[in-house]
Every structure is written in structure tokens, then in C-alpha cells.
Amino acid sequence: MKIIAVMSPKGGIGKTTSADSIAYILGEELKKRVLIIEGDQQGDTSDTYGCYEPEGIGMSELLEKHVSVGGSFHTTDTIKATRFTHIDMIPANGYLMQTDMNLLMKSEDNQIFRLRDALGEVTDAYDYCICDCGRLFDMVVINILMAAGLVIVPIKVGGYEVRAIMNMAEQIEELKQIHPALRIKALLTMRQKNKTSLEFEDWLKNTSGFDVFSTTIRRSVIAERAAIEARPLPEFSPKCIASKDYRDVVAELVEELEEGEGRDV
Numbered sequence: 001m002k003i004i005a006v007m008s009p010k011g012g013i014g015k016t017t018s019a020d021s022i023a024y025i026l027g028e029e030l031k032k033r034v035l036i037i038e039g040d041q042q043g044d045t046s047d048t049y050g051c052y053e054p055e056g057i058g059m060s061e062l063l064e065k066h067v068s069v070g071g072s073f074h075t076t077d078t079i080k081a082t083r084f085t086h087i088d089m090i091p092a093n094g095y096l097m098q099t100d101m102n103l104l105m106k107s108e109d110n111q112i113f114r115l116r117d118a119l120g121e122v123t124d125a126y127d128y129c130i131c132d133c134g135r136l137f138d139m140v141v142i143n144i145l146m147a148a149g150l151v152i153v154p155i156k157v158g159g160y161e162v163r164a165i166m167n168m169a170e171q172i173e174e175l176k177q178i179h180p181a182l183r184i185k186a187l188l189t190m191r192q193k194n195k196t197s198l199e200f201e202d203w204l205k206n207t208s209g210f211d212v213f214s215t216t217i218r219r220s221v222i223a224e225r226a227a228i229e230a231r232p233l234p235e236f237s238p239k240c241i242a243s244k245d246y247r248d249v250v251a252e253l254v255e256e257l258e259e260g261e262g263r264d265v
């Protein structure tokens with residue numbers, strides 16, 4: 001199972017849309033077995049996949065009450081089927097913020113590896129695990145980053161974006177000291193065809209030194225409508241330009257992760 005996190009310290013830049021779309025295309029279009037993990041207290045991805053229950057079982061139980069830490073939950077007990085055949089999910093519930101605090105207060109050394117250890121149980125059951133993150137480096141997100149091999153960092157063109165990716169890169173460098181295989185790849189989102197946008201894209205791809213997806217996601221008002229309807233964008237509108245772009249991103253991912261000498265992330 002290849003574990004991919006979608007994370008950025010900025011809000012509203014397409015983390016959830018990217019995670020949901022990539023998961024949908026991998027699962028429903030390419031027929032890969034996909035597990036989605038919700039690492040954001042806001043629960044947008046859980047909502048989109050119809051799995052949000054304020055008092056339901058999900059990430060909190062997985063991180064706090066798994067059998068490996070003396071609890072009674074196996075990983076499979078926290079997984080829900082979605083309405084899509086190839087996609088399951090571990091949703092957020094209303095306790096995720098409390099879970100962050102609870103993990104923070106613990107001093108056991110596995111506190112940041114709980115997700116990684118718990119996912120070991122289902123590693124042969126799925127091809128991909130896509131994790132949507134909130135914008136804070138809280139304990140839930142750190143658990144996700146410690147389990148992941150690749151972090152996709154969506155970037156929207158704008159004044160503070162450079163700082164956001166620099167900040168993300170610094171944090172990942174720190175985390176690499178305990179998880180050396182971790183790497184980040186930027187994904188430009190919400191592109192509009194204007195000079196500033198195109199110059200920024202050129203800088204990011206050719207000068208910045210960051211690993212960047214060749215595909216850039218174009219801005220599309222349909223993405224907003226899909227979010228309002230709480231549906232994965234490529235399901236809501238398979239032909240919209242942003243859905244097409246996400247398909248190209250997934251093709252890049254699959255080529256890199258499956259056709260490149262079997263590297264596991």
C-alpha cells in the first residue's frame with residue numbers, strides 16, 4: 001500500500017479537493033483499491049465520501065484505542081465502506097481535536113508512529129492510502145506524515161505561497177530526521193491564465209528546486225459547486241477541466257510510483 005498525504009500549512013488552497021479527486025480517480029476510474037484517511041478536524045473529506053458522523057468510530061479510535069496500544073479496536077473496525085466500490089475510508093469524528101491533545105500529553109515514544117503501525121494491519125488490502133490533512137502540524141497530521149512516503153503540497157499562486165512551501169519544506173526536513181524516506185512534491189492548483197500566474201508557475205517548476213508535478217490544476221467554478229454538493233469533483237463533473245487535470249496528476253503519480261522500479265512509498 002502506497003501512502004500519500006496531502007498537506008499544506010495554508011487553508012483553502014485545494015488540499016481536500018486534491019485528496020478527494022486523486023482518491024476517486026485511483027479507485028473508481030483506475031480500479032485500484034483505495035483507503036482514504038481523514039486527518040482534518042473539519043471533516044470535509046469524510047463529508048464528501050458520506051462518512052462523517054460526529055460520534056462515529058474513526059481516526060480517534062484508531063489513534064487512541066487500537067489494540068497495539070492496549071485498546072480494543074483493530075484497524076479494520078475503524079474502516080467504513082463508502083458508496084463507491086473501490087473506496088473505503090477512516091473518517092474523522094467530533095473528537096479529533098481532543099485526540100490531538102490526548103496524544104500530545106502522552107510521552108510514549110510510539111505516539112507519532114501510531115498510524116503507521118496500525119496501517120500495517122491493512123497494508124495488503126489496499127493499493128493506495130490517500131490522507132487529507134488539516135493545515136496545522138498537529139499530532140494527527142504528524143502521525144499521517146510519519147506513515148506516508150510522499151506528501152503532495154498544493155500551492156495556489158499568490159504572495160504568501162512561496163513562504164508556505166518553504167515553511168512546509170523546512171518542517172519536512174525536520175521530520176526526515178526520524179523518517180528519512182519522506183519527500184514532498186508540489187502541485188499547482190487554481191491556475192488562471194494571467195502573467196503573474198504563469199511566471200510563478202515557471203519559477204516553481206524551473207528555478208525553485210522543488211519537485212513539482214508537471215500538471216497544473218486549472219481554476220474551475222465547477223470545483224466549488226462540487227464542494228457545495230459535497231461530492232468528489234471527478235464524479236460530480238467528469239469532463240470539467242480540473243477533473244481532467246487531476247486525471248493527468250494521477251497518471252503522473254501512477255507512473256512514478258508503480259512503473260519506477262517498484263519503489264514503495
Ligand SMILES: Nc1ncnc2c1ncn2[C@@H]1O[C@H](COP(=O)(O)OP(=O)(O)O)[C@@H](O)[C@H]1O
Pocket residue numbers: 010011012013014015016017018044189190191217218219220221223224225226227228242
Ligand atoms: N481548481 C479549482 N478551481 C476553483 N476552485 C477550487 C479549485 N480547487 C478547489 N477549489 C475550491 O476552493 C475552496 C477550497 O478548496 P479545498 O480543497 O477545500 O481547500 P483546503 O482543503 O486546502 O482548505 C473550495 O471551495 C473548493 O471548491
Ligand SMILES: [Mg+2]
Pocket residue numbers: 015016017040044133
Ligand atoms: Mg481541507
